[in-house]
Structure formats: structure tokens, C-alpha cells
Amino acid sequence: MIIHNGPVKGINPYIVSISLAVTAVFALYTLIWPEPSAAIINQTRTFITLSMNAWYVILAGFFLAFCAWLVFSRHGDIRLGDDHERPEFGYFAWFAMLYAAGQGIGIIFWSIAEPMFHFSGGTPFNEAVGNEVAAEVAMKVSFFHWGLNAWAIYCVVGISLAFVAYRLKKPLSIRYTLYPLLGEKVNGWMGVAVDVIAVFATLFGIATSLGLGVQQINAGLNAIWDIPQNLKVQLVLIVVISACALISVLTGLKRGIKYLSITNMWLTIALLAFFLLLGPTVYIVKLLVSASMDYMVNLVPMNAFIEPTQSWGDTDASWMNAWQGWWTVFYWGWWMSWAPFVGVFIARVSRGRTIREFVLGVVGVSSLLSFVWLAAYGGTALDIDLTGAGGIADVVKANVADALYATIAGMDVGTLGYLATIAGTLLVCTYFITSSDSGTLVLTTIMSEGNPNPLHRHRVFWGVIQGVLAAVLLVAGGNAALSTLQTASITAALPFSLLMVLMCFALIKGVKAETRLMTASVSLKGQEV
Numbered sequence: 112m113i114i115h116n117g118p119v120k121g122i123n124p125y126i127v128s129i130s131l132a133v134t135a136v137f138a139l140y141t142l143i144w145p146e147p148s149a150a151i152i153n154q155t156r157t158f159i160t161l162s163m164n165a166w167y168v169i170l171a172g173f174f175l176a177f178c179a180w181l182v183f184s185r186h187g188d189i190r191l192g193d194d195h196e197r198p199e200f201g202y203f204a205w206f207a208m209l210y211a212a213g214q215g216i217g218i219i220f221w222s223i224a225e226p227m228f229h230f231s232g233g234t235p236f237n238e239a240v241g242n243e244v245a246a247e248v249a250m251k252v253s254f255f256h257w258g259l260n261a262w263a264i265y266c267v268v269g270i271s272l273a274f275v276a277y278r279l280k281k282p283l284s285i286r287y288t289l290y291p292l293l294g295e296k297v298n299g300w301m302g303v304a305v306d307v308i309a310v311f312a313t314l315f316g317i318a319t320s321l322g323l324g325v326q327q328i329n330a331g332l333n334a335i336w337d338i339p340q341n342l343k344v345q346l347v348l349i350v351v352i353s354a355c356a357l358i359s360v361l362t363g364l365k366r367g368i369k370y371l372s373i374t375n376m377w378l379t380i381a382l383l384a385f386f387l388l389l390g391p392t393v394y395i396v397k398l399l400v401s402a403s404m405d406y407m408v409n410l411v412p413m414n415a416f417i418e419p420t421q422s423w424g425d426t427d428a429s430w431m432n433a434w435q436g437w438w439t440v441f442y443w444g445w446w447m448s449w450a451p452f453v454g455v456f457i458a459r460v461s462r463g464r465t466i467r468e469f470v471l472g473v474v475g476v477s478s479l480l481s482f483v484w485l486a487a488y489g490g491t492a493l494d495i496d497l498t499g500a501g502g503i504a505d506v507v508k509a510n511v512a513d514a515l516y517a518t519i520a521g522m523d524v525g526t527l528g529y530l531a532t533i534a535g536t537l538l539v540c541t542y543f544i545t546s547s548d549s550g551t552l553v554l555t556t557i558m559s560e561g562n563p564n565p566l567h568r569h570r571v572f573w574g575v576i577q578g579v580l581a582a583v584l585l586v587a588g589g590n591a592a593l594s595t596l597q598t599a600s601i602t603a604a605l606p607f608s609l610l611m612v613l614m615c616f617a618l619i620k621g622v623k624a625e626t627r628l629m630t631a632s633v634s635l636k637g638q639e640v
Contacts, residue, residue, distance in 0.1 A: 113560060121566045122558045125303045130310045130558075134576065141587045148587055149595075156598040159444070160436030163605065165417045167443040168435070170608055172414035175263040177615050178470050181270065186622040187467030189629070191270075192277040198463035202472075207376035209457040210477055217445070218257060218484055219539050220323045223514040224507050225253045225438075226489035230496070231504040235418060235434055236409075246493045250402035253489060255413050256442040257481045258406065262474040264446040264611075268454025269461065270469055271614040274621055277462050282561025285309040285451055288614045291621035306557050308606045309451040313557070314580055315603035316448030317550040321581035323512075324543040325349050330512035331536030334520075335529075340512070346582050352540060353578035356547035361567055371545050378538045383487050385531050389524050390491035391498075398493070399486035406482075437597075444601025447608050455553040459563060466622070488518070495521040547577060 114120055119127060141148040181187055190196060198205065229249035233240045237248040271288035281287040286302035293301060325345045332338040359371055387395060406413075418435035461469055492503045495518065506517040515535050519528050551574040555565035558573075587595050 118568075121562065122555070122569055123303070123306070123560055126306045126310065126558050129303075129307050130314075131576075133311070134314065134580065138579065138583045141583050145587060152587065152595055152598050155602050156436075159598075159601050159605065160433050160440060164433075164435050164440045166608070167440045167447075167601075167604075168414070168417050170447075170612070171260045171264065171443045174267050174611070174615070175260050175414070175474075178263040178266050178270075178474050181622075182467050182470050184622075186626055187465060187470070189274075189278065189466050189622060189625055190463065191273040191461060191466065191469060192463045196277075196463045198461070200460055203376070204373060205460055206472065206476060207373050208460050209453075209473060210376070210480060217320055217323065218481060219515065219535070219542060220327050220511070221257075222253075222485050222488040223492045223503070223518050224511045225256065226250055226485065227492055227496070227504045227507040227514065229253065230493055231508070235416065236413070241496075243497065246497060247398065247402055247405065249493070250398055250486065250489060251405045251409065252413075252438075253485050254402055254406040254482055255410075256438065257485060258478040259410070259474055260414070261442065261446045261481075262477045264443070264450050265453045265457065266470055266473045267611055267614055267618075268450040269457040269473060270466060271618045272454055272458035273461050273464075273469065274466070274618060274625075276458060276561070278625060279621070283455065283459060283556060283563060284561035285455070285557055285610075287561065289610075289617050291624070292613060292617040305610060306560075308610060309557055310554060312448045312450070312603045312607040313452040313550060313554055314577065315599045316445065316450075317452060317546060317577055318581040318584055319445060319448070319597070319600040320546055321349065321353075321543065321577065322585050324539055324546070325352070325581070325585070326512040327515065327539050328352070328536060328543065330510070330516055331532060331539065334513075334516040334532050335536065340510070342585060345585060349578050349582050349585075352543050353547055353574060355540075356544045356551065357571055357574045359544055359548040361570060371541060371548070375538065375541050375545060378534060378541065379484075382531065382534055382538060383484065385527070385534075386487040386491050389527065390487065390522060391494040394494045395486050395490040398490045399482060402486065403482055441597045441601055444604040445597075447604035447611065448600045450604075450611065451557070451607065452550050452553045455556055456549050459556075488515070491522065492518040547574065550577060 114122065114124055200208070226246075226249040229252050230245050231240055233245070234248060234252050236252060237244065239245045239248070268285075268288070272283060272285070275281045275287045275290050276283040279287075279290065281290055284306065286297045286305045289301075289305065290297050296302075297305070325348045326340075328348055329338070329340050329345050332344075333340050338344060416435075418433065457473060464472070492514070495501065496503050500521055503514070503517055503521060507514045516532055519531050519535065522528055524531075551570050552565070554573045554577075555569045556562060558569065559565045584595055584599055
């Protein structure tokens, strides 16, 4: 039900009121009673880490297998639109937008920090630390968390949306991904429930990324102008950059968001070139090739690995020491919490492509860029520690947000390093803005039941809510802000993961029916001839 007049014109009042009420209660409770809220956050993470890790791991493997089936099945030829329709955006603009929305701000934060953590602390796949073997395993595990599984999670939601919106001509709203299963029931309370779950997953997923991004921007400003790293500075940054994001989202998809995404891609290429050309080029290439091969060979075993309740290498069974909970479960939960946001966005920019083209572009090409990025950034940091200069692992343990800037400083390239520090900070800012403005557009699209151009006042309002929620999570976390952000994402992902399973079955039913129609149409035309 869409309201056609008044201040809530153009949106579903049930979705908005429920979402706003629960978000307000969470924010107020967290700010007024920080200690009890922190305890609840810790208990939530403990439960998910120790009790739900198998669920997240099995689902991530299932989604990847599902995407592979779509590519190799005859249903891959179905076009996401009319049979003769062609894509709205060229390959470069399309890829720039979907990659900026999917991983941009997060991979800048973790591309050095994660390999260095595994390198210095070991993993369940290899307990060696501080040597070349540990470096390769660290990169393989980082590829696992940022590669095919991550993009397959996004792809499930994106392809489900694109199919029902452009092939079945339904609104671009999460509820309609279940239309092949539920039919017109999606227009009732079931549809409201689906959209509310999607809104919460999107809000907390984006807030997690914004919280990580603002910490890294603060670290960059500290490296450039010695601005202190503290909560006050980070809250100011959230206000300033959220305002920039609002300006971008008000210009629309084909102007502000599109051109910012393209700018992101060129900055990404420039910074990649900096690491590849001025860093340990030969080592980066060797690491990329060897870790990629190792990753592909071990893809199935890594997807099948479920850590027992008692953590590896520890007799305490404390969740604080559970490797899979801190890493794999966090990532799978993070991607699932981002899936409604990224899914709506990449569906919005993918009209006219075939199912096979969509999956190969979203899952395959995006993963490849992530591998190159991780090898260039993380490989440079690993080489610095391996060749004796050292210190990056210690910096990461002290403050994850400093990882990028410590690595650039460790390259010892003079003025070019200072320029790279500025470029890196600018890149985090632009990814921050594109994540925020894309998220705002998606949130208001969901609340308006699929309207691709929701009213500006709703975009402004929910853009502000996003920034406020990110600030609340940072305040609630205090010195443990990173843990709080991680907990928010995996918690929001839990109910949405159930919807994603239903999406898969709905899409299977939908594409099979569509293939039958296409086959019948071809047969009929043949008989006429």
C-alpha cells in the first residue's frame, strides 16, 4: 500500500513505521544504557559465533553452487528484460557501479589488515606464522573471504530481483523476489515482513561499512595532517561525508552515483598501479598466481570446513578465540546483510543482460579484481614484513585502520608515498559516499515498493538515519567498535539469510516456467513457418 498524499507520499507506511520505530528504540537504548547494550551485543555475537557458524558456512557454499548452476544451465540464456533488449550501461560503467557498491569501502579497510592477521596469527588451514608459507596461506584465505562466495551471495538477490522486475514486469522490490513462490500474497503482510527484514539488513550492513570507512578516513587524515584519531573526529566525518552522499543521491543514478562510481574505478586503478609498479612487482604477481591456484584447488574443502565449538589450538573454547566466528562467519554475515542493498542496486543497473552474463560479470569478473587488489595491497605489506623491514603486522594489531598508511610508509617512495596516502584517503571518501548514496537510494526504493525514483525528501531522511546509525554503533562500541560493527552485520543477516534460501527456490521455479514459455514460443513460430 503506497500513500498518495501527505508527508509520507510515495512510500509504504507500514514498512516505514515499523523500520523507524525499531531503529529508534535500538539507537535510544544504546545511547542511554551503553553498558547493558554492550553486554547484549557481546551475548549476541557469542551465540551466533558458537551456534550458527555452520548455518552461515553451508549457505555460502550453497549460494555459490546455485550461481554455477545458473551459468551452466539452459536458463542462462534468459534475458533480464525483453528478448531483444540491450543493456542500459556499458561494461565499464556497469562494472564500476556494481563493484563500488559491492566491496569498495570494505576491501580498502581489510585488503592489508586481513592477510597480515592471518600471516602473524595463523589459520586453521595452516598454523605456520611469519614465513613465506604463512604468507601464501594468508592470501588464499583472504581470497576465500572476498572472492566467489561473497559475490555469489550478492548475485542471488540481484538476479532474483532483475528476473522478476525486467522479465516478469514486477516492481523492483525485495518482496517480489518471492513472487514465483507466493504469487499475489507478496502484496499483503508477508510482503511487508520481507521488506522490513531487508530494510534492517541494509541499514546495519551499510552502517557497518560506514563505521569501518570513517575509521580509515580518520587514520588517513592523521597520516597526512596529524589529525588525532578519536571518536569525536569520526563523528564529525560521518556528518560531513553523509552530507556529500545526500548531494550525490539527489542527483540520481545516471549522474551523481554513476560518475562517482567511475571516479572510484579510476582512483582504484591508479592506486593499484602504484602498488604494482612501485611495490614488489615480481612477488605480487607470483603471490597472485600461486594463491589463486591454491584457492581454486581448495575451494571445496574451505567451503566444507566448519570449525568445532572448541576453537582450534585453544582448550578454552572461548568465543574470543574462535577463528571462524571472527573471520568467515563475520564475512558471510556481512555480505548477506549487504545483499539486499547490493542486490537492488546491481539489478537496477543490469537490465538487458542475460542471466549467464549477469552471473559471470557479478561473480567472476568482480572476484578477479578483488584478487588483484588483495595481492597488490596485501602482498606489498607481506613482502615488507618478510624482507626484514617489518612492522606492518604490529601496526595492524594495534589499529586496523592504520594498515594502508603504514604499508605506504613502509614502501619508502618519498613524495609519491605522500601522494598515494592522499589518494588512498580520497578513495575511501568516494567509496564512503557511493556506499551511502547507493544505500539511501535502495532503502527508499524498498520502502516505495520498487519505485526506481523515490521522492527526494525520503532519500534525505533515510540518508540521515544511515549516518546516525553508524554513529550510534561507533559510540556503543567505544574501544571495541570493530567488534560491535561486526556483530551488527552478522545479526542483521540472520533473518535475511532465510529469505535468500526462499529466493533461490523462487528463481528456480520462475526460470523453469520462463524457459518453457520460450520453448513453446519458438515451437509455435516454427509451425507457422
